[in-house]
Each structure stands twice: as C-alpha cells, then as structure tokens.
Amino acid sequence: MTTTSTKQEVLSKERLRLWLxxxxxxxxxxAALREKLRVEFDSTLPRFDVMAALYRDRDGLKMNELSKRLRVSNGNVTGIVDRLADDGLVERIAIEGDRRATRVRLTSAGRDAFTTMAVAHEGWVNALLDDVTVEDAHHIGELLHRLPAKTGEQAQ
Amino acid sequence: MTTTSTKQEVLSKERLRLWLxxxxxxxxxxAALREKLRVEFDSTLPRFDVMAALYRDRDGLKMNELSKRLRVSNGNVTGIVDRLADDGLVERIAIEGDRRATRVRLTSAGRDAFTTMAVAHEGWVNALLDDVTVEDAHHIGELLHRLPAKTGEQAQ
DNA sequence: GCTTAAAACTTTAAGCTTGAACTATTTCTT
DNA sequence: AAGAAATAGTTCAAGCTTAAAGTTTTAAGC
Structure with missing residues (x-):
C-alpha cells in the first residue's frame, strides 16, 4: 500500500518535527540553567526573570507591568515577588495617587545579587550554546524573530 | 569613554540574545498549545506528552522508562499517571517477576482520545509556525540538532 | 543464608503556573 | 453625585515540577 502526501502534509509534519x-x-x-541557579545561588529561573525585568528599570515596575513584561499571570507575579521580598531582594512601594497599584523595585541587595547572577548566567548560556557560531546565532535569531505570528498578542 | 569588546565577548552576548x-x-x-488543550480537550501538555510516549509502545512502558523518555522526575510521572488513570485513559499493569515495577499503557479509551488530540495538535503547531517554510524548518532543525552539547546526559 | 547495595516507585515539601473568584479603588456614564 | 464598569492586586484550587526522603522488592557480596 502506497501513501501519497501533499506538499501541505509534508510541510505540516516538518513543522511539527521542528517544534518538537x-x-x-x-x-x-x-533544566541546566535551573540546576545552576539552584546549586550556585539557591535561586530559580522565575526569580531571575523577575529580577532581570526590575534591573532594567531602576524605579521599578507596577505589578501589572511586571506581569505583562514577563507574560505570566498576575497571580503568579504576586507569589514570586512575595518570596523575593521575604528575602529582602525587592520591595513594594505605594504609588501616590492610586491606592490600587504597587510599584516593585530591587533593593540594593537585590541589585547586587542580580549583577552577580547575571554574569554567571551569561557564562552558562555561552557554554551551553558552545556549538553556535556568530553566523548561526544571527541566522536562527533572524528566523525566530518573525516566528509565532498567530498567537494573538505580540509586541514587547 | 569607549568600550572595547573581544570577539569572545561579542559571541557570548550573541548567544545570550539567541537563547532569550x-x-x-x-x-x-x-502557552498557545496549553490553552488549546485546555479549552478543546480539558487536558494539559504534560498529559499529552505522557500519552504520546505511551502511544508509540502499544505494550506500554515502565514508570521508569516513561520518566527517562520524557526527561522528567519519576515522582512527577507518578502524579500525571495517577490522574490519567483516574480518568480511565491509562492503566497500571503488574510486571510478573518484579513486584517493584509497574507497566503503564493506554487504555483503548486513551488511544482514542490521543489520536483525536494528536491530529488537532499537529494542526495547531502547523498554524502557529505558519511563517516557517520547508527550507527554514530543515535549516533550523539541522542547527538545533547538534545544539546543547554540554548538558551531560544526551541521547534519545 | 545474611547482610548490603541497588532498583523501582511513591510521598512530601516547596515553589511555579494558570484561570477564576474576590476585594478595593478609580474612572466613566448619565 | 450615584451607579456601573474598568483596573490593580490578591487569594484560591488544581495541576506541574523538582529534590530529597522513604518503602518495598530484588540483586550482589561474602
């Protein structure tokens, strides 16, 4: 028995393979980065992501903005910020003029911790992607850049 | 003030950008796939992954093998299989000769459910990666294939 | 045969994640 | 100004995830 495939079917299979x-x-x-963060800094990827977002804006971000920036639910951010605050790495600051909102920003301890972690993090990524040349990086980056077009929300 | 970067530093930054x-x-x-699975089939990505692994082997897999195949912890697999079993989609079967181990396999209801989901899943991926041509898929796939070389365990 | 080690799972604690429900506050409508 | 709608956050229930500890069973060493 012979099966005939259309070009569309072949393309679909090919995309699925790529996705997997x-x-x-x-x-x-x-997994490798998570392990490293845990062992070296007793931290996690989500914590690192939050701190990275806050590092860019010295004045901090509203919970709202943080949630959008990281594309995770607002309830999720609440928990992560809670734990970072417990460790003295971030602080919640009241926003005058709007008592619903809160601004979150890194404490100086938080900034110190982040810079240390960020350097290590770049090193780990660099080592993990050891096989990637500059040309590869550019090429894949370019292709990925315009990738998920059908996901509704986009933008940065 | 002018900052000079070595090629290595540039490459490192480039790899970091690619990773992000x-x-x-x-x-x-x-996120899109998770949402689809939830809305259309009241299911999740981890459940889909487990069922996909079991679908390949009609006789099922030991919890052990399932855990290795999916690269997740054994405790994790226990929970997912528990819930799939509650829904009658998989069943645990005693292995004769070794009372420690269990074999898990899809029930016929599980096979039916999976085939339906798998068709939809391929369609979603195909739509999400709409911008990817066959050439792109091949090219990126090739580059990705030899990617994480420093992660300790590899193999399939 | 007996003790030790290894293997296969499960359980547990802690954190991540989501969607949905809920509270408080602000803004919009009329 | 009163009521309705929107916005900002938190809380909650359920599920995913890991590492570590615990259980039961099998295999190895002596």
Missing part, C-alpha cells in the same frame, strides 16, 4: 526539536533543546537548556 | 529569543518563541507556542 525546539522544545527538546529549550527544555534541556532550561 | 528561543525562550520567548518556545514559551509563546507552548
């Missing part, structure tokens, strides 16, 4: 491969690589790298 | 971009795309696609 991307997923595998991403998870592998993520 | 990969992460963004992957998370975006994952």
């Amino acid at each position: 491969r991307m997923l595998r690589v991403t998870r592998q790298v993520e | 971009r990969m992460l963004r795309v992957t998370r975006q696609v994952e």
Whole structure:
C-alpha cells in the first residue's frame, strides 16, 4: 500500500518535527540553567526573570507591568515577588495617587545579587550554546524573530 | 569613554540574545498549545506528552522508562499517571517477576482520545509556525540538532 | 543464608503556573 | 453625585515540577 502526501502534509509534519526539536533543546537548556541557579545561588529561573525585568528599570515596575513584561499571570507575579521580598531582594512601594497599584523595585541587595547572577548566567548560556557560531546565532535569531505570528498578542 | 569588546565577548552576548529569543518563541507556542488543550480537550501538555510516549509502545512502558523518555522526575510521572488513570485513559499493569515495577499503557479509551488530540495538535503547531517554510524548518532543525552539547546526559 | 547495595516507585515539601473568584479603588456614564 | 464598569492586586484550587526522603522488592557480596 502506497501513501501519497501533499506538499501541505509534508510541510505540516516538518513543522511539527521542528517544534518538537525546539522544545527538546529549550527544555534541556532550561533544566541546566535551573540546576545552576539552584546549586550556585539557591535561586530559580522565575526569580531571575523577575529580577532581570526590575534591573532594567531602576524605579521599578507596577505589578501589572511586571506581569505583562514577563507574560505570566498576575497571580503568579504576586507569589514570586512575595518570596523575593521575604528575602529582602525587592520591595513594594505605594504609588501616590492610586491606592490600587504597587510599584516593585530591587533593593540594593537585590541589585547586587542580580549583577552577580547575571554574569554567571551569561557564562552558562555561552557554554551551553558552545556549538553556535556568530553566523548561526544571527541566522536562527533572524528566523525566530518573525516566528509565532498567530498567537494573538505580540509586541514587547 | 569607549568600550572595547573581544570577539569572545561579542559571541557570548550573541548567544545570550539567541537563547532569550528561543525562550520567548518556545514559551509563546507552548502557552498557545496549553490553552488549546485546555479549552478543546480539558487536558494539559504534560498529559499529552505522557500519552504520546505511551502511544508509540502499544505494550506500554515502565514508570521508569516513561520518566527517562520524557526527561522528567519519576515522582512527577507518578502524579500525571495517577490522574490519567483516574480518568480511565491509562492503566497500571503488574510486571510478573518484579513486584517493584509497574507497566503503564493506554487504555483503548486513551488511544482514542490521543489520536483525536494528536491530529488537532499537529494542526495547531502547523498554524502557529505558519511563517516557517520547508527550507527554514530543515535549516533550523539541522542547527538545533547538534545544539546543547554540554548538558551531560544526551541521547534519545 | 545474611547482610548490603541497588532498583523501582511513591510521598512530601516547596515553589511555579494558570484561570477564576474576590476585594478595593478609580474612572466613566448619565 | 450615584451607579456601573474598568483596573490593580490578591487569594484560591488544581495541576506541574523538582529534590530529597522513604518503602518495598530484588540483586550482589561474602
């Protein structure tokens, strides 16, 4: 029995294969980074992400903005910020003129901790992607840049 | 003040950028798939992954093998299989000759459910990666294939 | 055969994640 | 100005995830 495939079917299968491969690589790298953060700094990827977002804006961000920036639910951010605050790495600051909102920003201890972690983090990524040349990086980056077009929200 | 960067430093930054971009795309696609699975089938990505692994082997897999195949902790698999079993989609079968181990396999209801979901899943991925041509898919796939070389365990 | 080590799972504690429900505050409508 | 709608956050329930500790069973060493 012979099965005939249209070009569309072949393309669909090919995209699926690509997706599974991307997923595998991403998870592998993520697992390695998570492990490193845990062992070296007793921290986590979500905490690192939050601190990275706050590092860019010295004046901090509203919970709202943080949630949008990281593309995670607002309830999620609440928990992570709670724990970072418990550790003295971030602080919540009242916003005058709007008693609903809160601004979150890194404490100086938080900034110190982040800079240390960020340097290490770049090193880990650099080592994990050791096989990637500048050309590869550019090429894949370019292709990925315009990738998920159908996901509703986009933008940065 | 002028800052001079070595090639290594540039490459490191470039790899970091690539990683962040990969992460963004992957998370975006994952979020879309998760949402679809939830709304259309009241299911989740981890459940889908487990069922996909079991679908390949009609006789099922030991919890052990399932855990290795999916690269997640064994305790994790226990929970997911528990819930799938509650829904009658998988069943645990005693292995004769070794009372420690259990074999898990899809029930016929599980096979039916999975085939339906798998078709939809491929369609979603195909739509999400609409901008990817066959050439792109091949190219990125090739590059990704040899990617994380320093992660300790590899293999399939 | 008996003790030790290894293997296969499960359980547990802690954190991450989401969607939905809920509270408080602000803004919009009329 | 009163009521309705929107906005900002938190809380909650359920599920995912890991590492570590615990259980039961099997295999190895002596």
